[in-house]
Structures are given as C-alpha cells and as structure tokens.
Amino acid sequence: MRALYPGSFDPLTLGHLDLIERGCNLFGEVVVAVLQNPGKTPAFPLERRLDQIRIATRHLNGVEVISFDGLTVQCARDQKVNLILRGLRAMSDFEYELQIAHTNRSLCADFETVFLATSAHHSFLSSSVVKEVARFGGPVGHMVPEVVADDLARLFNLPFPARM
Numbered sequence: 001m002r003a004l005y006p007g008s009f010d011p012l013t014l015g016h017l018d019l020i021e022r023g024c025n026l027f028g029e030v031v032v033a034v035l036q037n038p039g040k041t042p043a044f045p046l047e048r049r050l051d052q053i054r055i056a057t058r059h060l061n062g063v064e065v066i067s068f069d070g071l072t073v074q075c076a077r078d079q080k081v082n083l084i085l086r087g088l089r090a091m092s093d094f095e096y097e098l099q100i101a102h103t104n105r106s107l108c109a110d111f112e113t114v115f116l117a118t119s120a121h122h123s124f125l126s127s128s129v130v131k132e133v134a135r136f137g138g139p140v141g142h143m144v145p146e147v148v149a150d151d152l153a154r155l156f157n158l159p160f161p162a163r164m
C-alpha cells in the first residue's frame with residue numbers, strides 16, 4: 001500500500017520523521033508531499049525542504065518526496081494514492097484534522113485519512129516551536145534531524161552546529 005503524507009514541513013522535525021518511519025512500517029510506501037503554498041513565506045525554500053526530507057529519510061526504503069500546490073486530494077489522485085496519513089499530537093490538532101479529513105472525503109468519497117498518534121516524546125514538537133527555539137540560540141538537536149539542525153544554525157547565524 002501507498003500513503004500520502006502531506007504537510008508544510010518547514011522544517012522537518014523528529015515528530016514528522018517518526019510518522020514517516022511508522023507509515024513505512026504500516027503501509028510499505030509513503031509519499032511525503034511538501035506543500036508549496038505561495039501565500040506564505042517559508043523559513044526554508046521548497047527545494048531545501050525537499051532535500052532535508054530526502055537526506056533525513058535515506059535510511060528508509062519506500063519513501064518518495066515530492067512537492068505540490070493546490071488541493072491535497074488532487075495531489076493524491078495524481079500519485080494514484082487514496083490514503084492520506086496525518087499525525088495527531090493533542091486535542092488541538094484533532095478538530096482541525098477532522099475538518100480537513102471530512103472536507104477531503106466530501107471532495108473524493110473513496111479517500112481515507114489515517115491518523116497516527118504522535119510518539120509521546122515528540123508530542124510537544126512542531127516546526128514553529130523548533131524555529132522559535134533556534135532563533136534564540138537554544139539547542140534543537142533533540143528536536144530535528146541533523147541536516148535540519150545545521151540548516152537552522154545557518155539560518156539564524158548560530159555557532160555551528162546548533163546541536164546538543
């Protein structure tokens with residue numbers, strides 16, 4: 001089976017990576033789809049976010065990394081996937097994720113969204129928290145893959161590398 005894991009990944013965290021690894025174990029193949037989102041200025045350009053994910057998932061078989069803009073269901077259709085993988089950290093994620101899942105199903109009735117509960121030790125992690133910590137010079141080595149920690153150090157001019 002193939003699952004589509006869509007998101008902004010700006011940048012990839014260990015929480016995302018955990019979900020990709022578990023998705024591979026469950027489904028065999030995971031297509032990580034990085035949202036281009038021209039409406040937002042990301043911390044990392046699309047090409048760099050794709051590279052970060054490619055580098056951080058090199059140890060995994062069955063991961064493909066692509067970019068998309070527009071509707072997730074259209075991207076899934078193009079990829080010939082009808083299973084969308086999303087993560088749940090807390091109740092605050094649930095309401096939003098449920099709304100998106102219902103919306104996607106209303107657009108395409110044969111789509112399923114599968115939610116994986118975050119691993120407890122990653123439950124506090126989000127891309128914005130990571131950027132906030134790195135911006136003020138805090139260590140992020142326990143939050144992101146090595147390639148992202150190095151990129152954050154470069155982005156915020158931190159002593160290199162900003163790892164623990």
Ligand code: ADP
Binds near residue numbers: 006009010093117126
């Ligand atoms: P989006 O902008 O679409 O929310 P994100 O890149 O922030 O994209 O997240 C993509 C998906 O990964 C979402 O389903 C989100 O709930 C999930 N996710 C984010 N952080 C974690 C984490 N620490 N543990 C598990 N899932 C996570």
